[in-house]
Amino acid sequence: MAEPLVRMENIRKSYGRVRALVDANFHVNEREIVGLLGDNGAGKSTLIKVLSGAVPLTSGDIFIRGKKVNFRSTSDAIAHGIETIYQDSALVTQLSIARNLFLGREPIKPPRFLNRMDQEAMNVVARDLLKQVGISKNIPPTTPIGSLSGGERQAVAIARAMHFDSDLIILDEPTNNLGVAETQGVLSFVRSARDSGHSCIFIAHNIHHVFQVVDRIVVMRRGKVVADDIDPKKTNVAEVERVITGMSDKEIRDAVVEGKHSGA
Amino acid sequence: MENHSLIQRLIARPEFGPLVLLVVEIAVFWSINPSFLSPQNISNTLAFTVELGLIALAMTLLMTSGEFDLSVGSVFGFSPVLMWTLFNSGVTSLEMGFLIALVVAAFIGLVNGWFVTQLKIPSFLVTLGMLLVVRGTALFVTDGFPQRTWSAEGSWLAEALVGDFFIGPFRIYMSLFWFIAAAIALGYVLTQSRTGNWIQAAGGNPNAARARGVNVSGVKIGLFILSAIMASLAGVISSLRTSAANPNSGTGYELEVIAMVVIGGTALTGGRGTIIGTVLGILILRVMRNGIVLIGVPGLAYNIFIGAIILGMMALHSWLERRHQAGT
Numbered sequence: 014m015a016e017p018l019v020r021m022e023n024i025r026k027s028y029g030r031v032r033a034l035v036d037a038n039f040h041v042n043e044r045e046i047v048g049l050l051g052d053n054g055a056g057k058s059t060l061i062k063v064l065s066g067a068v069p070l071t072s073g074d075i076f077i078r079g080k081k082v083n084f085r086s087t088s089d090a091i092a093h094g095i096e097t098i099y100q101d102s103a104l105v106t107q108l109s110i111a112r113n114l115f116l117g118r119e120p121i122k123p124p125r126f127l128n129r130m131d132q133e134a135m136n137v138v139a140r141d142l143l144k145q146v147g148i149s150k151n152i153p154p155t156t157p158i159g160s161l162s163g164g165e166r167q168a169v170a171i172a173r174a175m176h177f178d179s180d181l182i183i184l185d186e187p188t189n190n191l192g193v194a195e196t197q198g199v200l201s202f203v204r205s206a207r208d209s210g211h212s213c214i215f216i217a218h219n220i221h222h223v224f225q226v227v228d229r230i231v232v233m234r235r236g237k238v239v240a241d242d243i244d245p246k247k248t249n250v251a252e253v254e255r256v257i258t259g260m261s262d263k264e265i266r267d268a269v270v271e272g273k274h275s276g277a
Numbered sequence: 278m279e280n281h282s283l284i285q286r287l288i289a290r291p292e293f294g295p296l297v298l299l300v301v302e303i304a305v306f307w308s309i310n311p312s313f314l315s316p317q318n319i320s321n322t323l324a325f326t327v328e329l330g331l332i333a334l335a336m337t338l339l340m341t342s343g344e345f346d347l348s349v350g351s352v353f354g355f356s357p358v359l360m361w362t363l364f365n366s367g368v369t370s371l372e373m374g375f376l377i378a379l380v381v382a383a384f385i386g387l388v389n390g391w392f393v394t395q396l397k398i399p400s401f402l403v404t405l406g407m408l409l410v411v412r413g414t415a416l417f418v419t420d421g422f423p424q425r426t427w428s429a430e431g432s433w434l435a436e437a438l439v440g441d442f443f444i445g446p447f448r449i450y451m452s453l454f455w456f457i458a459a460a461i462a463l464g465y466v467l468t469q470s471r472t473g474n475w476i477q478a479a480g481g482n483p484n485a486a487r488a489r490g491v492n493v494s495g496v497k498i499g500l501f502i503l504s505a506i507m508a509s510l511a512g513v514i515s516s517l518r519t520s521a522a523n524p525n526s527g528t529g530y531e532l533e534v535i536a537m538v539v540i541g542g543t544a545l546t547g548g549r550g551t552i553i554g555t556v557l558g559i560l561i562l563r564v565m566r567n568g569i570v571l572i573g574v575p576g577l578a579y580n581i582f583i584g585a586i587i588l589g590m591m592a593l594h595s596w597l598e599r600r601h602q603a604g605t
Contacts, residue, residue, distance in 0.1 A: 088490040103488070105481035107548035112474050117489035119471040128470045 016079040017042045018180055018212050019064070019095070024073035026059050033059040035236040037073075041181060046203060046213045048227035048245070050220065052257055055233040057216055061183055064214075065097035066090035077180075096179035098170040098187065106159035111139035113158055114173045142172040146202050164195030171202045175211060182206055183214045188222045200226045220250050232256045291542030291549075294593045295557035298586070302561060306568035313571050316446035323449075324518065326563040327456035328511045329530060330556070333537045334456075334463050335507035337555040339500040340538055341467065343480035343547025344393060344400040346501060348407035349508035349534060352382050353527030355415040356509035357516030361424040372434050379509055385411060386505030390498030408531070415524035424522035439518040452514045459507070464552035476500070480547025536583065537562050540590045561586065 017040040026034040034056050041047050051057045062068040064075065066084035075082050077093055084090045087097070104113045112119075115135050122131040139154030146168045158166060167187050174182045184203065188196045203213055203226050217223050223230065223245075230243035230253060240256050287293060306313040332349050339346055356378040363374035385407060392403040440451045467473040478486035479493045487493050508527075516522045539545055540561055541554030562583060570576050 087488045091488070091490065097488075103485055105478045105485050105548070107481040108474070108477055112477075116474060116478055116486065117491045119474055121471065128472060130469060130471050130474060132469075 015042070018045075018078060020076040020079075021060070021064065022074045022076070024060065024063060024075075025071045026063060026068070027071050033236055034063070034070075034073075037233070037236065037238050039231060039238055039241065041212050041214060043180075043212060044207055044210055045229060046207050046215055046227045048223035048230045049214055049216045049233065050223060050230060050253065050257055051233035055257075056236040057233055058185070059236075060233065061097065061185060061214065061216065064090070065095060065183060067097075091179070094178070094180035095183065096174040096177070096181070097183040097185065098167070098174065099185050103170040104158045104166055107157060109155045109157055110143070110152070110161075110169055111135040111154040113169060114139050114142065114154075114176065118177065138176070142176055143169075145175075146172045146205070162195065164191050164198050167191075167199050168202055171199075171206060175206055175209065179211065181212045181214065183216075185216050186218065187215070188217055188219060196222060220253060224250060234259050289597070291551055291594065291597070292554045292557060294590060294597070295541050295554055295561060298590070299557055299561050299564065302564055302568065306564070306572060309572040313568055317448075318567065318571070320448040322563055322567045323453055325515075326559060327450075327452050328515045328518075329534060329537070329563070330456050330559040331452075331459055331507045331511040331514075332504070332530065333534045333555050333559050334459050334552065335500070335504040336534050337538050337541070337543050337550050337552055338463060338467060338476055339497075339504045340535075340543050340545065341480050341547060341550030342476045342497050342500050343483065344497055344501070345404070345535060345545070346386075346389060346400065346504045346508075347404040347531045348385065348389065348411055349504060350527040350530035351408045351411035351415065352385060352505050352508040353512035353515070353530055354524055355411045356382055356512040357522040357526075358415045358419055358424055358524050360513060361426055361516070361522045362418060365425055371432055375434055375513055378513060379506055382505040382509030383502050386502035387498060389505070390494075390501035393501070394494035394497050404531075412524075412528075419524045421524060423524070426516065426520045426522050435517045438514050450518065452518070455510075455514075460552055460556055467550060467552055472496070477548055477550070480544075481549070533562065533583075536587055540587060542594060 019039075019041045021037065021039040024034050024037040024039070025032070037056065037060055039060060049057050049060070059068070063070045064084075066087045066089050069085070075084070077095075082089075082093055084093070090097070105116065108116070111132070112135070115130075115138075120131040120134050122129045136154045143152060143154065152161070152165070158169065161169070167184075171182065171184075187199050187203075191199065200222065203215060206213055207228075215223060215227055227245055230240070230245055230248075231238060232240040232243065232253065234257065239259070243253060243256070303314075312318060332353065336346060336349065359381060360371070360374040360378045363369045363377060364371045368374075369377065389400070389403055389407055392398050393400045436451070438451060438455070441448055443449070467476065475486065475491045475493075475496050478489075478491055479496045483493045512527060515526070535545075537558040538550075538555050539558070541551060541556070541558030543550040543554060565582055565586065566579055569579060569582060
């Protein structure tokens with residue numbers, strides 16, 4: 014089998030006495046959308062924070078294309094092609110779309126010592142990218158992010174990751190608080206990102222959204238990966254819910270019945 | 278139609294409110310007392326305006342990055358005291374004393390920036406502490422008395438900073454050109470350079486900026502240093518022009534400077550700043566101070582007007598902001 018794009022082995026992460034990750038194993042292949050599911054506190058966020066360099070791991074190894082890496086900060090992860098898009102925290106609302114797209118990597122107009130941004134070039138690329146992700150309709154690249162909708166902001170963040178050729182785009186709850194049409198928009202950006210050669214990790218509470226877009230589902234429970242090869246085409250939502258909660262149909266029914274008894 | 282949208286765009290700019298206020302202010306003072314626009318009065322007003330203005334320009338960038346500096350007034354007073362003390366005691370030449378004063382100011386800015394970015398203490402507390410340390414030092418080394426100042430005439434430094442000449446009936450000080458140069462340079466940095474993009478991002482959403490590899494702490498420390506150096510330069514210019522070095526001078530300037538910046542449309546919370554607005558804000562406050570005396574309002578009433586202007590402009594900015602966000 015080909016070496017996966019990202020492989021995480023025996024990852025442990027403890028916050029004091031709380032063990033958030035217990036020997037978690039996880040991988041993402043090239044050109045693959047992985048849906049990461051799990052109940053609250055299952056360890057999804059911690060796993061993603063470790064992978065994006067936001068928190069250091071306690072023990073374990075991360076490999077990118079088979080090479081061991083050591084992330085000390087989010088910039089380290091970005092330099093290795095891993096881009097994480099958190100809702101609302103990825104963009105500067107006061108700055109324009111173009112300025113956000115190029116933040117930290119602004120093209121410079123010669124002569125270099127004047128340190129002058131090439132704003133025309135930035136606008137041209139931004140207009141093109143907006144068209145690619147499908148929000149070109151009358152939104153000039155000089156529009157401040159603050160006047161965009163939630164879905165449009167996600168699109169800008171995804172467009173940025175695509176433009177700078179991140180190999181892996183991590184989307185943390187990208188469809189939260191979005192309307193139906195906007196959700197479909199975000200899902201189609203994710204698909205187009207995959208089709209242009211990127212991999213994605215998609216985290217969402219709404220299992221239906223995950224089913225619509227991912228190639229493979231990974232489920233976490235109590236700090237461990239308990240299933241990592243669920244094919245969304247060969248299963249259904251109820252089945253996956255059972256894996257997430259770790260109970261059989263009968264156990265779920267019993268839990269409900271027990272609840273009724275104790276409540277009565 | 279095209280015309281309409283051009284006017285609308287002009288009105289939507291944050292600098293539009295301050296511009297209207299300045300024009301109204303000048304018109305009112307001039308109509309009550311025509312000598313308000315006499316060459317002598319304009320020259321006098323400009324001379325002092327640019328000294329506070331230099332500090333306000335640097336403060337604009339610092340506030341855009343989400344921080345502010347309360348220690349500028351004390352640095353304004355301390356730097357000339359240090360320069361004259363070194364010169365009077367025969368330790369250094371005047372020029373070397375000036376250079377040392379700038380380096381010490383840069384160090385003060387560095388310490389401010391280090392406390393704010395590395396120890397994560399709010400700039401309000403850090404620079405309040407620094408205000409007391411610097412002012413206290415100035416008072417201690419001088420025993421609270423003004424320093425003996427030598428008439429600096431003939432020194433090339435004095436000529437370059439505050440040399441004066443007449444253009445027609447207007448008496449112009451060299452410091453006006455330093456102010457104009459600083460306004461153009463810092464306006465360019467804020468709007469055209471990539472550093473400006475980082476400054477705005479650092480104030481708007483520091484986490485997002487950091488995630489993109491922007492050195493947010495570096496940007497802020499640099500701006501604290503700039504703010505202290507500009508305050509030091511302004512203090513020396515003022516001291517050379519008036520041939521005085523009083524350890525108490527500059528008291529209260531920090532708040533006047535911050536008022537100039539926010540009246541011009543820069544957000545106190547960071548992320549958005551405008552040098553043109555600050556230049557207008559500087560003129561609004563200085564014209565007010567000068568004008569109300571000329572039209573016969575007691576000078577002690579000055580603060581009432583300044584306070585009213587700040588409240589009025591803040592209300593206008595917040596109204597424009599909401600309209601801008603609600604509108605399409």
